[in-house]
Amino acid sequence: MGVFWPFAMADAMAYVMSEQREVKLCRNGRNQAVRIPREFELPGTEAIMHKEGDKLIIKPAKRGSLLELLATLEPIDEEFPEIEDLPPDPVVI
Numbered sequence: 001m002g003v004f005w006p007f008a009m010a011d012a013m014a015y016v017m018s019e020q021r022e023v024k025l026c027r028n029g030r031n032q033a034v035r036i037p038r039e040f041e042l043p044g045t046e047a048i049m050h051k052e053g054d055k056l057i058i059k060p061a062k063r064g065s066l067l068e069l070l071a072t073l074e075p076i077d078e079e080f081p082e083i084e085d086l087p088p089d090p091v092v093i
Contacts, residue, residue: 024035036042046061
């Protein structure tokens with residue numbers, strides 16, 4: 001068993017290292033910014049941030065579906081003119 005222990009410890013350390021990392025904080029004007037390492041990169045260009053006690057939680061912003069967007073729009077009350085339903089043009093090969 002002693003032979004496998006270093007490998008198990010290395011695997012455990014790799015797991016811990018991938019889940020947690022020290023990062024740099026910097027200033028961007030009057031705001032504080034954090035440099036996010038590549039392995040923690042979030043998809044997209046927007047994120048949601050909130051605090052839980054002394055923890056700062058940053059999650060990718062959920063993209064809404066087209067149906068959710070359409071549900072926010074006001075209905076169109078205007079009448080559209082009738083459009084003549086023409087047969088398709090013949091295909092020339």
